[in-house]
Amino acid sequence: MNFIVTGASRGIGFETVLQLVELGTNKIIALSRSKSGLSKLVEEGNQLNANSRIYPLCFDLKNSDDSQLLQLINTEFNGTVDGLVNNAGTLINKPFAELSREDWQEVYDVNVFGVTSLIKSIKSFMGKENKGHIVNIGSMGGFQGTEKFSGLSAYSSSKGALACLSECLAKEFEDDNIHVNCLALGAVQTEMLTQAFPDYTAPLSAKEMGTFIADFIVNGHKVMNGKVLPVAFKN
Ligand SMILES: NC(=O)c1ccc[n+]([C@@H]2O[C@H](COP(=O)([O-])OP(=O)(O)OC[C@H]3O[C@@H](n4cnc5c(N)ncnc54)[C@H](OP(=O)(O)O)[C@@H]3O)[C@@H](O)[C@H]2O)c1
Numbered sequence: 001m002n003f004i005v006t007g008a009s010r011g012i013g014f015e016t017v018l019q020l021v022e023l024g025t026n027k028i029i030a031l032s033r034s035k036s037g038l039s040k041l042v043e044e045g046n047q048l049n050a051n052s053r054i055y056p057l058c059f060d061l062k063n064s065d066d067s068q069l070l071q072l073i074n075t076e077f078n079g080t081v082d083g084l085v086n087n088a089g090t091l092i093n094k095p096f097a098e099l100s101r102e103d104w105q106e107v108y109d110v111n112v113f114g115v116t117s118l119i120k121s122i123k124s125f126m127g128k129e130n131k132g133h134i135v136n137i138g139s140m141g142g143f144q145g146t147e148k149f150s151g152l153s154a155y156s157s158s159k160g161a162l163a164c165l166s167e168c169l170a171k172e173f174e175d176d177n178i179h180v181n182c183l184a185l186g187a188v189q190t191e192m193l194t195q196a197f198p199d200y201t202a203p204l205s206a207k208e209m210g211t212f213i214a215d216f217i218v219n220g221h222k223v224m225n226g227k228v229l230p231v232a233f234k235n
Contacts, residue, residue, distance in 0.1 A: 002077040003217060004029045004069075004122065006061065006114075007088030009037025011190035012137070015210025016085060016217075021045040021052040023214060028052070029072055031059040032088065061088055061114025066121040073125050081125040083217040086115045086162075087137040091155045093196050104154050111158035112165070119169065127178040133221035134173075135213065136166045136182040140232050143184040152196065159184070163228040170226030179221035185209065186232020203233050 003020055007013035008030035014037070020026045030041055038056035045054045055076055057068060073081060090110040092103050115136060126132030140146050142159025149156070166182035173180060187193055187202035188209045212231065 001082040001218065002027050002029075002080055003083045003085065004031065004073075004081060004118075005085045005087060006031045006059075006118065007137075008032050008041055008056075009034040011192065012185075012188055012206045012209050012213065013085070013087040014041055015206045016087060016213045017041055017054060017210075018045060018048060018207075019211050019214030020217075021049050021054065023218065024052065026052045027055065027077060029055045029057060029069070029077070031057050031069070033058060033060050061118065062109045064117055066118070070121065073122065077125070079125055080130060081122055081132065082130060083133045083135070084119070084122060084126070085135045085137065085213060085217050086118065087213070088114065089137065089139075089155075089159075089192070091152070091192050091196055093151045093155075095151055096153045099154055107154040107158050108161075111155070112161050115162060116165070123173070123176070123178065127173065127176040129177070131221060132176075132178040133217055134166075134169070134178060134180045135217050135220065136162050136180070137213070138163045138166075138182045138184040138228065140184050140186045140230060143228065143230055146230075149196075155196075166228060167226050174225070179225040181216075181220055181224060181226070182228040183213065183216065183231045184228055186230070 005017050008017050009032035017030050042054050139159040141156035163182045166180050170180040188204045189202040
């Protein structure tokens, strides 16, 4: 199967790609800005399973140039994408009063507008006779009714927008045979978590969460569409 995973240079995205590599004969386009992170990913992936293949591509979600990505989909995926994991995300931890308009723009550019642009770019390669699956990686902070954390208003509200976007697109893409779901993650031990909560140790590793997400992108759409699922021990 053919997958695209964003935010693949480290953390949860990195481990999701490695799990997809392990699962079978998959091809994965791995996107992020860091060339070194992607090189490490390819190196580890090659050692895990030579039957799968990772195609690394340096890609900034704030930049709308998708020409190299579309070329890769055409040449290496024969124009078919089975699954897209919108995992990349960014977080700014500041009290509301200190957040500038640029801060809000930065967070929404990556967490919301980057996702909408990417989906728009690749939608025509998904669905029809092969059922497609888009998984948006949200957060418990953006899940309705959960206790919120101070300093994360830009981040958490962007993840709330992503959750609602997932429900909207699930409806809009129904006739195209593309299912869209959102996973609202709880705490996972990564660089982002350390940035938000320096003194906290998460109950889950990036590898454990990556294993769940890899299975979900392959199988979740067979039984659900338009769902925002809490994936956490606690709310
Ligand atoms: N860790 C948690 O506890 C937790 C909880 C809830 C939700 N989440 C969500 O899970 C996802 C993965 O988080 P993580 O904890 O693995 O974070 P992380 O370790 O900070 O990794 C973030 C990834 O996003 C990529 N990224 C950031 N800005 C980008 C941009 N402008 N263009 C392209 N890629 C960009 C980074 O790659 P480059 O820097 O190389 O571009 C990196 O690969 C995020 O959406 C996050 O919000 C995490």
